[in-house]
Amino acid sequence: MPDEKFYRYYKKESTTISNNSSSATFSDLLKGNYAVFILNDENKNSDNQKNYFAY
Numbered sequence: 001m002p003d004e005k006f007y008r009y010y011k012k013e014s015t016t017i018s019n020n021s022s023s024a025t026f027s028d029l030l031k032g033n034y035a036v037f038i039l040n041d042e043n044k045n046s047d048n049q050k051n052y053f054a055y
Contacts, residue, residue: 011026011029013025013026017040
């Protein structure tokens with residue numbers, strides 16, 4: 001996981017938080033429904049220290 005098809009539908013945006021606010025713009029999206037996942041990298045090491053998969 002993920003397979004090659006995943007990357008055709010995957011978009012990533014990175015931004016900073018300033019004054020307790022942040023925004024990101026995803027351009028060139030086709031009409032449809034989308035899911036968004038937000039991760040705050042508090043220690044700024046680009047490594048995800050959480051397990052988000054439920055067992």
